[in-house]
Amino acid sequence: MIRLLAALFACLTVSVVLVVAIINRSLPEGNLPAQVAERLPETGVSHAVTAVLLDFRSYDTLLEVAVLLVAVVVAMALREAQPDGPDRMGLANPLLRAVVSWLLPLMLLVAAYLLWAGSSMPGGAFQAGAVLAAAGVLLRLAGVGFNWMEHPMRLRVVLAAGLAVFVAVGTGCLIAGRAFLDYPPKFAGSLILFIECAVTLSIALALVSLLQLAPPQEDGPLLPERRRRFRK
Amino acid sequence: MMGWFDLVLGLMLCATAICVLASRDLFRAIVMFIVFGLLMALVWVRLEAPDIALAEAAIGAGLTGVLLLDTLGYLRRRFTAAVKEEKP
Numbered sequence: 276m277i278r279l280l281a282a283l284f285a286c287l288t289v290s291v292v293l294v295v296a297i298i299n300r301s302l303p304e305g306n307l308p309a310q311v312a313e314r315l316p317e318t319g320v321s322h323a324v325t326a327v328l329l330d331f332r333s334y335d336t337l338l339e340v341a342v343l344l345v346a347v348v349v350a351m352a353l354r355e356a357q358p359d360g361p362d363r364m365g366l367a368n369p370l371l372r373a374v375v376s377w378l379l380p381l382m383l384l385v386a387a388y389l390l391w392a393g394s395s396m397p398g399g400a401f402q403a404g405a406v407l408a409a410a411g412v413l414l415r416l417a418g419v420g421f422n423w424m425e426h427p428m429r430l431r432v433v434l435a436a437g438l439a440v441f442v443a444v445g446t447g448c449l450i451a452g453r454a455f456l457d458y459p460p461k462f463a464g465s466l467i468l469f470i471e472c473a474v475t476l477s478i479a480l481a482l483v484s485l486l487q488l489a490p491p492q493e494d495g496p497l498l499p500e501r502r503r504r505f506r507k
Numbered sequence: 508m509m510g511w512f513d514l515v516l517g518l519m520l521c522a523t524a525i526c527v528l529a530s531r532d533l534f535r536a537i538v539m540f541i542v543f544g545l546l547m548a549l550v551w552v553r554l555e556a557p558d559i560a561l562a563e564a565a566i567g568a569g570l571t572g573v574l575l576l577d578t579l580g581y582l583r584r585r586f587t588a589a590v591k592e593e594k595p
Contacts, residue, residue, distance in 0.1 A: 324558045401566075402558070405565030405570065409569050412569075486577060489577050
């Protein structure tokens with residue numbers, strides 16, 4: 276009873292504080308959408324959200340990409356402590372494989388389109404990366420192994436590529452005598468697309484690795500091609 | 508018309524959130540979490556934020572759901588293994 280009352284009291288207090296905070300919140304000064312629209316031509320992209328994410332507030336996006344990379348590094352470290360075993364993820368279901376083989380080209384196309392569309396309409400690196408990662412996860416669930424992901428150096432290079440390219444472009448701006456990540460207006464559009472391409476690949480691989488780094492299953496099908504590979 | 512849709516959407520969002528938190532069955536909670544993510548994507552569309560809607564549908568509903576289901580499978584396997592060890 277006392278615990279219930281304490282919980283109720285805590286809930287009520289938090290609710291009251293939240294309501295007061297919402298009522299007394301300070302509105303952002305000035306008309307932000309108008310400010311963004313005014314400076315949009317300098318960014319080389321015509322979609323306001325992409326301009327904010329990769330130009331006006333690119334530092335935030337840079338750190339987001341870094342957070343994702345750190346998450347994968349932690350997952351890798353945790354995986355080291357788990358016992359090793361053959362890869363048994365996925366179902367040996369021919370129907371699933373057939374559907375995936377139909378879906379996969381479509382998903383790759385959608386990912387490429389989202390990446391390209393990001394500069395002028397909703398889309399961009401995170402969405403394209405997520406669709407690409409979903410394609411990878413479907414492949415894994417259909418029992419397709421990713422041999423190339425077991426090559427540690429290759430995997431790490433692609434994982435870090437997004438952050439590396441982002442930082443390299445930012446540093447390049449410094450060398451060119453501008454502020455960090457302050458792209459020269461002439462190349463801003465192509466630089467943003469370049470960064471987005473690298474970030475898309477890294478995000479997709481990071482999300483797939485989170486699934487790939489799960490501890491090996493003891494049950495589940497041991498598909499013939501993998502059995503051969505594990506014995507070797 | 509759209510106001511009613513928004514109201515129903517908001518209520519369903521709250522209902523699925525409560526289902527996720529209150530469900531004793533973890534599998535059911537994960538499925539409700541995926542439903543919650545898809546409804547949330549619809550809410551983002553209604554708030555005229557299609558960028559976030561895309562990311563929410565793909566990451567919030569899709570990939571997080573897969574990762575949670577994978578974790579649940581792992582935990583269940585560990586649990587059954589532990590039970591077997593106790594009763595030889």
